[in-house]
Amino acid sequence: MLKVPEAGRVKTRLGRDIGMINAAWWFRHQTTALLRRLDDPRWQVTLALSPDQKGMQSRQYAAHFPRIPQGKGNLGDRMGRIMRHMPDGPVCIIGGDVPKIQPSHIETAFKALGQHEAVFGPAHDGGYWLVGMKRTTRLPRSLFQNVRWSTEHALSDSIASIPDMRVALTDRLQDVDTKADLISLSR
Numbered sequence: 001m002l003k004v005p006e007a008g009r010v011k012t013r014l015g016r017d018i019g020m021i022n023a024a025w026w027f028r029h030q031t032t033a034l035l036r037r038l039d040d041p042r043w044q045v046t047l048a049l050s051p052d053q054k055g056m057q058s059r060q061y062a063a064h065f066p067r068i069p070q071g072k073g074n075l076g077d078r079m080g081r082i083m084r085h086m087p088d089g090p091v092c093i094i095g096g097d098v099p100k101i102q103p104s105h106i107e108t109a110f111k112a113l114g115q116h117e118a119v120f121g122p123a124h125d126g127g128y129w130l131v132g133m134k135r136t137t138r139l140p141r142s143l144f145q146n147v148r149w150s151t152e153h154a155l156s157d158s159i160a161s162i163p164d165m166r167v168a169l170t171d172r173l174q175d176v177d178t179k180a181d182l183i184s185l186s187r
Contacts, residue, residue, distance in 0.1 A: 001048045001070060001078070002031055002096045004058045009051075011097065017179035028060065030176075031096040035062060040103050043110065048082050048093070076144030076158075083133055083143065092119070092132035097176045099185055101129065105171055112168035119168045120159065123175045126152030130170065140164065150177075 003010040005028035007020040015023035038045055045065050049055025052069035061067075068085070070078040079093055090113040092106060105121065109132045112119040121130030127150070133139065140162055147157040159167055174185055 001050075001082070001093055002055070002061070003027075003050045004054050005031065005060060011176075013177045014179065014182070018182075026176075026182075027096065030099055031061070034096055034099075034101060035065070038101065038103060038106060039065075040106075042103075043092075043106065046086075048078070050078070075149050076147050076161075079131065080139070080143045083135070083139055086135055088135045090132060091135050092130055094121075094130045095175065098123075098129040098173050099176065100173050105130070105173070109170050112170055115166070116168040117165035118159075118162055119170055120155060121170045122155055122172045124172060125175070125177070126156075127154040127175065128158065129173050129175050131158065133165075 005024045007024040008015065011023040011027050012020070014026070018026075035045065039062075047061055047065045047067045048070045049058065049067055050070040052071065056067055056069060068082070071081050073081075082093060083091060090110055092109050094101060109119045109121060109130055113132055113134050117134050119130070119132040120128045123129050142161045142163070144158060145161050147154055147161060174181060176182055176185065
């Protein structure tokens with residue numbers, strides 16, 4: 001899930017710390033490097049872009065990646081829509097603000113889906129950098145409902161939204177929301 005890297009529209013919490021232009025610049029370079037690393041024959045990378053029309057036309061991201069619009073609503077609405085509309089089989093969704101993601105992290109998540117219906121990659125702040133699900137069963141209506149986004153409760157609330165699914169947790173990684181996160185990563 002990516003946004004078009006425009007100042008004031010992407011990484012706004014980071015932008016309050018370092019300036020909106022710098023935050024957009026960071027996101028542009030971060031996502032370009034991330035997509036290069038994760039372009040792997042073991043899986044199909046599909047870009048879920050926002051805003052919808054601008055994202056579908058953006059030249060920011062390599063043209064060989066299939067694109068879908070994220071649509072409207074909060075993060076849970078958009079992730080749920082993506083999960084429900086992808087083909088059957090395992091699906092993992094990640095964001096673009098986690099500099100340490102490597103192909104091995106994605107491989108581990110897909111392997112976890114062999115024994116579980118869902119997998120989450122926890123972030124240090126109580127959220128998560130990855131959510132994956134087996135798309136062989138019907139997803140619950142409660143998926144991503146009543147989640148307190150951008151809080152330390154996002155992961156636990158998301159897991160609570162899928163009570164009948166076996167859930168695995170994978171590697172904990174640092175996402176970047178603030179200048180303090182950038183400093184922490186550079187250590």
